[in-house]
Amino acid sequence: MELQQMRYVVAVAETNSFTRAAERCLVVQSALSHQIARLERELGARLFERTSRRVRMTPAGEAFLPAARQCLEAADRAAAETAAALGEVRGRLAVGVISTVAAVDIPDALREFRRQYPHVRISLRVGPSEDLIDRVKHGAIDVAFLGLPTTTRPDGVAAHELARDRLVAVVAPAHPLADQPTVTLRGLCSEVFVDLPAGTAGREESDQAFSAAGLDREVAFEVTTADFTARLVRSGLAVALLPSAYVSQLTGVVTIEVADAPARVEYAIWSRGGRAPAATAFLAILDIPAA
CATH class of the missing domain: 1.10.10.10 (Winged helix-like DNA-binding domain superfamily/Winged helix DNA-binding domain)
Structure with missing residues (x-):
C-alpha cells in the first residue's frame, strides 16, 4: 500500500x-x-x-x-x-471560513503568508461553521474561522475568540422599514426572510432569538452565501439578519439596528492534537496567540 x-x-x-x-x-x-x-x-x-x-x-x-x-x-x-x-515552513495550509467572517481579513493574511512562505500549498474552503468544525477535527482543514451563537462554543477543537458582534437587519432601499433607525424582532417577524439553511449554526442564532421572543417568522429563501443573500435583499424579495461588522462590505442595501438582536462570536479554531508549522505561522501573521 x-x-x-x-x-x-x-x-x-x-x-x-x-x-x-x-x-x-x-x-x-x-x-x-x-x-x-x-x-x-x-x-x-x-x-x-x-x-x-x-x-x-x-x-x-x-x-x-x-x-x-x-x-x-x-x-x-x-x-x-x-x-x-531545519528552519523552513513547508507542507500545506488548508483554511476554512464562513462567508460572513469579519474579524480577520483572510485574503490579506493569505497574501502575506504566501509572500513569507512560498513553499507552502494553500487551499481555502468556504462553508458553514459546523462543517468547518468537523473538518478541523478530522484533519481536512488546519485552521478555520467561524461564527457561533453566544450560547455555543466550538466542540472538540482548540479555539480562540476573535470578536463579538450583534446582528442587524438588512433591507432594500425601497423597503417600508428603510427609513427606520431601529426595529425590533417583533417588528420584523412578519417579513419574508432569506437565511442560511435550517440546522446550520448561522441560522440557529436567528431562530433562537425569534423563538425566545415567542415569535414565528417565514424563511422563504435558504442560501449558503452572504453574497447571494445580499442580492435577494437588494431585489426586495426578502430581508435578512447579518453581522453588523460584515454588512459594511455590502452595497445597495440599508442597515437597521435591531434593539433585541441576537449576537454571535467569531472564533479561530484548530486541532486539539496540535498545529502544523504552516498553521502556526499563519496564525502568527494574524497575531493569534500560540496557546
Whole structure:
C-alpha cells in the first residue's frame, strides 16, 4: 500500500470522478485507475462502484477513507516538521471560513503568508461553521474561522475568540422599514426572510432569538452565501439578519439596528492534537496567540 494510492482514493472520493481526480493529481486517468485497482486487489475489496454515469464509494471504501486521510495527514506533517526543524515552513495550509467572517481579513493574511512562505500549498474552503468544525477535527482543514451563537462554543477543537458582534437587519432601499433607525424582532417577524439553511449554526442564532421572543417568522429563501443573500435583499424579495461588522462590505442595501438582536462570536479554531508549522505561522501573521 502506497501513499500515492491513498491520495488517488481520496481524490476520487472528493470529486466523485476518476477523470477529475486524475486532473487534480496531475496524472493520466489510466494510471490513476490502475493504481486504485491494484490497491483494491491488495485489500481484497472494491472501494468504488463504477458505472458509465457515476462513481460511488462502497461500504469498504467508506471505511477505508478516514484512515487514508489520516495517513496522508501524518505523512504531510512528518515532512513539514522535518522542514521546520531545519528552519523552513513547508507542507500545506488548508483554511476554512464562513462567508460572513469579519474579524480577520483572510485574503490579506493569505497574501502575506504566501509572500513569507512560498513553499507552502494553500487551499481555502468556504462553508458553514459546523462543517468547518468537523473538518478541523478530522484533519481536512488546519485552521478555520467561524461564527457561533453566544450560547455555543466550538466542540472538540482548540479555539480562540476573535470578536463579538450583534446582528442587524438588512433591507432594500425601497423597503417600508428603510427609513427606520431601529426595529425590533417583533417588528420584523412578519417579513419574508432569506437565511442560511435550517440546522446550520448561522441560522440557529436567528431562530433562537425569534423563538425566545415567542415569535414565528417565514424563511422563504435558504442560501449558503452572504453574497447571494445580499442580492435577494437588494431585489426586495426578502430581508435578512447579518453581522453588523460584515454588512459594511455590502452595497445597495440599508442597515437597521435591531434593539433585541441576537449576537454571535467569531472564533479561530484548530486541532486539539496540535498545529502544523504552516498553521502556526499563519496564525502568527494574524497575531493569534500560540496557546
